[in-house]
Amino acid sequence: MSNFNSAxxxxxxxxxxxxxxxxxxxxxxxxxxxxxGRDLANELGVNLCGLLLxxxxxxxxxxxxxxxxxxxxxxxxSPMLSVYNTDAYAKVICDVxxxxxxxxxxxxxxxxxxxxxxxxxxxxxxxxxxDCTHLDIDVANYIxxxxxxxxxxxxxxKWDMEDRNLKMTRPAFGGHLMATIICPRFRPxxxxxxxxxxxxxxxxxxxxxxxxxxxxxxxxxxxDVKTEVTEVVKAAKKLVDLIGAxxxxxxxxxxxxxxxxxxxxAEELAAELGGVVGGSRATIDSGWLSADHQVGQTGKTVxxxxxxxxxxxxxxQHKAGMQDSECIIAVxxxxxxxxxxxxxxxxxxxLFKVTPLLTEAIRAAKAAK
Amino acid sequence: xxIIVSIKQVPDTSGKVAVNPDGTLNRASMQTITNPDDMNAxxxxxxxxxxxxxxxxxxxxxxxxAAGMLREALAMGADEAVLVSAREFGGSxxxxxSQILAAAVNRIGVEADDIVMCGRQAxxxxxxxxxxxxxxxxxxxxxxxxxxxxxxxxTVTVKRMLEDGYMTIKTNTPCLITCIKxxxxxxxxxxxxxxxxxxxxxxxxxxxxxxxxxxxxxxxxGLKGSPTNIFKSFxxxxxxxxxxxxxxxxxxxxxxxxxxxAKHII
Numbered sequence: 360m361s362n363f364n365s366a367x368x369x370x371x372x373x374x375x376x377x378x379x380x381x382x383x384x385x386x387x388x389x390x391x392x393x394x395x396g397r398d399l400a401n402e403l404g405v406n407l408c409g410l411l412l413x414x415x416x417x418x419x420x421x422x423x424x425x426x427x428x429x430x431x432x433x434x435x436x437s438p439m440l441s442v443y444n445t446d447a448y449a450k451v452i453c454d455v456x457x458x459x460x461x462x463x464x465x466x467x468x469x470x471x472x473x474x475x476x477x478x479x480x481x482x483x484x485x486x487x488x489x490d491c492t493h494l495d496i497d498v499a500n501y502i503x504x505x506x507x508x509x510x511x512x513x514x515x516x517k518w519d520m521e522d523r524n525l526k527m528t529r530p531a532f533g534g535h536l537m538a539t540i541i542c543p544r545f546r547p548x549x550x551x552x553x554x555x556x557x558x559x560x561x562x563x564x565x566x567x568x569x570x571x572x573x574x575x576x577x578x579x580x581x582x583d584v585k586t587e588v589t590e591v592v593k594a595a596k597k598l599v600d601l602i603g604a605x606x607x608x609x610x611x612x613x614x615x616x617x618x619x620x621x622x623x624x625a626e627e628l629a630a631e632l633g634g635v636v637g638g639s640r641a642t643i644d645s646g647w648l649s650a651d652h653q654v655g656q657t658g659k660t661v662x663x664x665x666x667x668x669x670x671x672x673x674x675x676q677h678k679a680g681m682q683d684s685e686c687i688i689a690v691x692x693x694x695x696x697x698x699x700x701x702x703x704x705x706x707x708x709x710l711f712k713v714t715p716l717l718t719e720a721i722r723a724a725k726a727a728k
Numbered sequence: 729x730x731i732i733v734s735i736k737q738v739p740d741t742s743g744k745v746a747v748n749p750d751g752t753l754n755r756a757s758m759q760t761i762t763n764p765d766d767m768n769a770x771x772x773x774x775x776x777x778x779x780x781x782x783x784x785x786x787x788x789x790x791x792x793x794a795a796g797m798l799r800e801a802l803a804m805g806a807d808e809a810v811l812v813s814a815r816e817f818g819g820s821x822x823x824x825x826s827q828i829l830a831a832a833v834n835r836i837g838v839e840a841d842d843i844v845m846c847g848r849q850a851x852x853x854x855x856x857x858x859x860x861x862x863x864x865x866x867x868x869x870x871x872x873x874x875x876x877x878x879x880x881x882x883t884v885t886v887k888r889m890l891e892d893g894y895m896t897i898k899t900n901t902p903c904l905i906t907c908i909k910x911x912x913x914x915x916x917x918x919x920x921x922x923x924x925x926x927x928x929x930x931x932x933x934x935x936x937x938x939x940x941x942x943x944x945x946x947x948x949x950g951l952k953g954s955p956t957n958i959f960k961s962f963x964x965x966x967x968x969x970x971x972x973x974x975x976x977x978x979x980x981x982x983x984x985x986x987x988x989x990a991k992h993i994i
Contacts, residue, residue, distance in 0.1 A: 381890075381892075442895075443895075445860075445869070445870055445871075445872075446869060449864075469891060470872075470873050470889065470890050470891055471890070473856045473857075473872070474860060474870070474872040474873070476857075477822070477826075477855075477856070477857035477858075477859075477860035477861045477864075478860045478861070478863065478864050478870065480823065480857075480861065480955075481823065481826060481860070481861040481864035481865060482864055484823075484948075484955070485823075485955055486821070486823065486954075486955030486956035487822070487823070487857060487955075487956070488956060489822075489853070489854065489855035489856060489857055490854060490855070505960070505962070508964060508965070509960075509962035509963070509964065509965065510962060510963050510964075510965050511960065511962045524959075526959055530854075531852065531853055531854065531961075532739070532741050532852055533741035533851060533854075534964075535741065535747060535963070536747065536961055536962070536963060537961065537962050537963070537964055538958050538960070538961040538962075539958070539959040539960040539961070539962075540956050540957070540958060540959060541956065541957055541959040542955055542956050542957075543957065544955065545955045585869035585899055585900070585903075586869045586870075586871065586897050586898070586899040586903075587897065587898045587899070588895050588896070588897050589885075589896045589897070589898055590895065590896045591890075591893065591894075591895050592893045592894050592895070592896070593892060593893040594892055594893045598891070598892055632994065651891070656854065657851075657854070664993060665988075665993055665994075676741065682964075685993075686988075686993055687970070688984070690976075694972075699972065701970075702970050703970035703971065704970055704971055704973060704984055704987070705970065705971070705972045705973065706973050706975075706976050706980055706981075706984070707972070707976060708975075708976020708977075708980075709976070712976065713976050713980075713981065716977065716978050716980075716981040717981040717984065717985070719978075719981070720978070720981035720982045720984065720985035721985045721988070721994055723982070723985065724982075724985035724986060724988065724989040724994065725989070725994060727989070728989060
């Protein structure tokens with residue numbers, strides 16, 4: 360096992376995406392990663408393949424992945440794979456990878472993906488980059504990305520335009536720095552990819568119909584599995600869907616003098632906009648909002664049409680999760696709050712006074728249309 | 729029975745973060761703290777010690793000043809501390825780090841009744857990779873995102889959080905668990921704990937102490953042995969400031985709503 364990667368890296372082909380399912384249903388992240396994987400496979404001139412593990416019958420869901428760009432889906436079915444289990448999944452995935460040798464392997468950075476990917480990378484003796492927000496093969500594309508997303512002097516640097524390594528970019532130090540990671544000596548090059556960041560392709564039924572399903576051989580016995588999942592419990596409360604929302608009204612420490620009142624005002628504005636309520640890390644750490652509301656480096660990355668920041672100072676941790684919103688509106692008492700540096704529209708004032716006025720003004724403006 | 733807790737000293741990214749002109753982090757100007765999730769791992773271990781009298785060993789890889797953090801862990805109640813530190817280990821990515829830490833854990837020794845605990849992820853890199861990679865290198869079952877841990881004999885039962893709920897997972901010791909902040913509220917150092925900390929063993933494992941472990945190989949540790957390399961690092965540009973509206977009254981809000989309507993944003 361340890362010298363698995365002593366093989367010639369040129370023997371590794373194709374881009375693979377791990378397609379996570381829960382309760383037999385594909386995850387939204389799968390379609391995002393298949394869509395991005397399609398671009399990478401095109402740049403490399405190779406196939407894009409999904410890898411789908413699940414219980415008996417999971418094959419029926421596989422063709423849908425073709426509709427977003429997969430040429431082929433490898434399906435591994437077993438009753439032992441119906442519910443995610445680190446040992447069982449790592450065993451099957453590593454065996455199939457050693458047999459079929461993909462060049463790049465993308466995994467959604469969900470709580471499950473981030474459990475699975477490092478276990479597999481350690482077994483396969485290859486590199487893994489965590490929670491990526493941008494991926495490139497072509498150097499020209501990467502340079503263009505740097506022009507838009509960095510302060511680097513890209514023209515003052517030497518570039519090897521033939522470089523075919525997967526360039527995996529991710530935030531570090533709470534978003535203060537960005538790093539692009541490569542894995543030049545080992546394959547597959549592995550990355551977990553942050554949910555909600557990659558854009559999903561439009562679904563194409565003809566491509567779904569043309570998608571090839573293959574069932575690679577694998578062995579999996581009870582001896583391979585040292586952990587037992589005794590129950591899977593869904594949260595009773597419906598979780599807020601920040602990633603899918605077009606309008607987000609987030610609150611921060613500024614609501615501290617009246618937490619319930621502040622959240623209520625945010626909910627009213629969100630309801631008027633047809634959106635949802637989010638929060639900064641402070642509001643989650645203080646227990647004012649549940650963790651599913653958190654926007655930021657350690658929460659969710661969002662890019663809604665409108666992001667309203669109420670009483671959020673704009674720590675870089677928070678900005679990392681929302682600065683790509685199409686329109687940012689900030690309300691803060693402190694006119695030097697960093698949030699104003701990235702806001703499209705800023706109002707310096709008390710959120711408890713401004714928010715209801717804004718809700719009313721938006722209601723009136725919509726009615727007047 | 730003992731619990732080995734892997735902890736890390738990190739720059740406090742929640743405070744002021746200084747970036748050098750070349751885009752690297754100015755670590756010298758920043759406060760360091762024990763990584764928050766690691767504090768939850770340590771607290772979980774100390775709770776088990778309170779209940780069973782088991783031994784708690786903390787281990788970290790880092791430069792010599794990380795010994796200060798280990799003393800704090802001893803003052804909180806850990807029994808022994810190990811600093812893994814050598815020039816050869818510098819520049820390691822998560823894969824190489826997990827090999828070195830696994831070798832250190834091997835040297836401490838994992839017995840049938842033992843648990844290895846880590847924080848879920850460190851706030852400097854946010855990778856959440858070293859725990860599972862260590863588990864693989866140690867051939868231990870792993871349970872990540874632990875929000876509740878109970879141990880009954882050799883059976884460990886963990887509430888493992890998902891984005892939309894949780895799983896209950898059972899395994900046997902020895903095993904590795906990564907901990908999240910929902911697990912507990914870390915305790916403070918006590919005054920007597922601070923005094924006692926200086927009488928407790930704190931040893932350093934250098935390269936020579938670990939080099940005979942099959943995991944330690946010049947081709948798999950340090951900067952040169954790491955499978956991943958940094959290709960570029962950079963700072964994101966500041967998005968240009970937009971329009972600061974005058975006032976904060978009804979007219980201000982009406983003006984903003986008017987702009988949004990005119991731009992078909994609402």
